[in-house]
Amino acid sequence: MMKINVTVNDEQLEMEVGYDEFLVEALRRYGFNSVKRGCDTGCCGLCTIWINDQPTLSCSSLAVRANNQKITTIEGLQEEATDFAKVLVKEGAEQCGFCSPGFIMTILAMKRELKNPTEEEIIHYLTGNLCRCTGYLGQLRAVKKYMGVV
Template sequence: MQITITLNGKKVSADVAPDALLIDFVRSHGCYSVKRGCETSNCGLCTVFLDEKPVLSCSVLAARADGHRVTTLEGLQEEAAEFGGFIADQGAEQCGFCNPGFIMNALALFRENPYPSEEEIKEYLAGNLCRCSGYEGQLRGIQAFLAWKKSKEAAE
C-alpha cells in the first residue's frame, strides 16, 4: 500500500504493509527519537504529533497517517532545545531514554495549556514512563521553564 505523509515538513512516500505501525514508518525515515518502550501504549516513548495532536505511534497504523502531517522531535529541535535545557538543569535526564517522549508530551501540554498548574502537569504527563527518576526533576524542570517563560513575556 502506497502512503504519503508530511514528516517533519517534508513529503515522504513509501510502500507499507497494511499492518505497519507509524513508529516503524518514522524510524525507517531516520526519526530515531521515536522509541519503543513497552509495546503496549503505556510509556509515552513513541509520542509524535499527528496533525499537531500527540499520539502514541506504536498504536497507530502508518496507513492512518496517509495524507496527514507527522512531527517528531527531529522536527521540533528549536522549541525542544529551549525547554529541554530546563529538564537537564534539574538532573531529570539521567539515562535520557524517556526524554524525547517526555519532551513531546510537555510541548503538547504547553500548546494546549500555556501555564498549567502542578496538578494539570502531573495529569497530562501521567502516561510517560521514566525508570530512572521519581519525576520530581521533570516537574521542577517544567515549573522552572514556565517561570522563565512568564518572566520573558513580562519583559517584552
C-alpha cells in the first residue's frame, strides 16, 4: 500500500491505495459511490470520471497514477448534472439510472469540448457508453437538445 494525494471535487484527500489497485476501487472505497463498476475492461463508460478535466475510465486507470491529480466525479458537478438530467427525463430517456453518472460525466465533458457538434460527432463522442435499458434514440434526442443541436 502507498499514500497518494489527490484533489477530488475540489477537496484535498490523502488516499491509501494498492500498487495494483484501479482508481474505481479506491474512489468507491473512499465513498464516491457514483463511480460505478461495470465491465472492468474500459468498454461501458460506467466508471467515467474526469482527471484534470478530461474524461477518464477509472476502471482502467491505476490509482497510483492519480497522485497529485485533480479528480472530478458527478458529485462535484451537481448543478450541471442536474441540468442535463432534467433534459434526459423530459425526453423520456432515463431508465434505471445505473449508467447515468458515467454517461452524464461524458456529456458534460463533451459540452465543454465541442461547440455546435454534428449528430455524427455526438455519436462518435458517446461511443463506449453502454446502457442496457434504452434504445439510445431518446438519449441522443436529449443530448442534442442539451447541446443546442437541432
